[in-house]
């Protein structure tokens with residue numbers, strides 16, 4: 722009888738492993754959305770030397786603002802902290818694949834890299850439904866690293882919707 726290995730035991734992943742600690746921060750930030758009834762999505766913005774510049778979590782309900790997504794808030798706060806709208810060399814780490822609005826904002830901000838956890842098959846704009854951030858017609862195309870702590874990120878969302 723052939724032994725089947727149903728539990729996937731990944732080895733070192735040199736692409737994703739360096740972002741795991743930042744994704745854990747983003748997961749903690751996402752949890753802050755829940756008390757206001759907001760879907761838990763969290764983002765952290767890292768500077769060129771990977772220093773923490775800003776964080777954000779979904780505040781649509783809390784702020785009554787349709788644009789108050791985690792990514793947009795983190796981008797605004799980082800730009801305010803730097804006194805500069807160009808976030809050259811920066812990395813945005815977010816628990817869920819960005820939507821079209823956030824993907825647009827990420828391109829506008831000129832971040833170097835977008836790291837995300839769970840795919841959003843229904844609205845993702847970084848490879849799932851659209852690939853706005855890497856559209857070849859755009860001059861600026863951030864690098865995309867997907868699937869960092871994907872299971873934890875997806876579970877946080879499914880737990881939230883299950884508890885509703």
Ligand SMILES: [Zn+2]
Pocket residue numbers: 790791792819820821822823824
């Ligand atoms: Zn968004």
